[in-house]
Amino acid sequence: DQQVKQNSPSLSVQEGRISILNCDYTNSMFDYFLWYKKYPAEGPTFLISISSIKDKNEDGRFTVFLNKSAKHLSLHIVPSQPGDSAVYFCAAGVTGGGNKLTFGTGTQLKVEL
Amino acid sequence: DTAVSQTPKYLVTQMGNDKSIKCEQNLGHDTMYWYKQDSKKFLKIMFSYNNKELIINETVPNRFSPKSPDKAHLNLHINSLELGDSAVYFCASSQEWTGGTYNEQFFGPGTRLTVL
Numbered sequence: 001d002q003q004v005k006q007n008s009p010s011l012s013v014q015e016g017r018i019s020i021l022n023c024d025y026t027n028s029m030f031d032y033f034l035w036y037k038k039y040p041a042e043g044p045t046f047l048i049s050i051s052s053i054k055d056k057n058e059d060g061r062f063t064v065f066l067n068k069s070a071k072h073l074s075l076h077i078v079p080s081q082p083g084d085s086a087v088y089f090c091a092a093g094v095t096g097g098g099n100k101l102t103f104g105t106g107t108q109l110k111v112e113l
Numbered sequence: 114d115t116a117v118s119q120t121p122k123y124l125v126t127q128m129g130n131d132k133s134i135k136c137e138q139n140l141g142h143d144t145m146y147w148y149k150q151d152s153k154k155f156l157k158i159m160f161s162y163n164n165k166e167l168i169i170n171e172t173v174p175n176r177f178s179p180k181s182p183d184k185a186h187l188n189l190h191i192n193s194l195e196l197g198d199s200a201v202y203f204c205a206s207s208q209e210w211t212g213g214t215y216n217e218q219f220f221g222p223g224t225r226l227t228v229l
Contacts, residue, residue: 002155032215043117043203043220044156089156093215098168099144099207101218103156 006104023090136204143209
């Protein structure tokens with residue numbers, strides 16, 4: 001049962017434009033959400049998070065939006081840079097769940113010059 | 114300095130063999146994890162240990178046994194390897210979970226296991 005879904009396996013964006021990565025979840029118990037970024041041959045690294053009590057969290061060029069009613073979150077990267085080319089994983093967890101994260105299958109972002 | 118390291122980086126072995134993957138973290142964290150990323154790119158938690166005590170144990174065959182000699186190390190031993198065990202295995206660590214929302218997990222570079 002795939003509780004966190006990233007339906008776009010890949011996304012290509014031009015440098016300077018906005019990248020929008022999407023994530024859907026089915027488990028209404030999830031109350032915090034994270035985005036991780038992964039380069040080839042490296043482990044995932046934490047990028048940004050959002051709690052279910054918020055609908056937006058911003059950190060520099062990265063903004064995460066949460067729509068609880070739709071069980072949907074998105075990561076916006078503005079402006080996109082070539083160094084942003086990586087796989088982006090959406091993850092979700094439940095407070096009190098022992099820090100257990102449920103991950104999506106990732107979206108490969110390619111930022112082209 | 115590598116925060117979370119894993120050895121080996123690549124592991125190729127025959128079906129039926131027993132193998133171990135080692136993980137070490139120098140972040141002073143109390144909690145360590147093992148994840149498996151399969152061919153469909155699912156990144157799924159297998160185990161977590163807090164201060165050498167098992168706290169998360171997902172539905173994993175008992176051929177997989179985590180071993181934590183101290184809180185800086187969490188090794189993964191796999192008995193009687195099968196073709197389906199081929200995957201990338203990631204180790205991670207975090208501050209001790211004390212009941213809050215979450216603590217950021219720091220991942221190692223992964224170990225690609227190929228079972229022939």
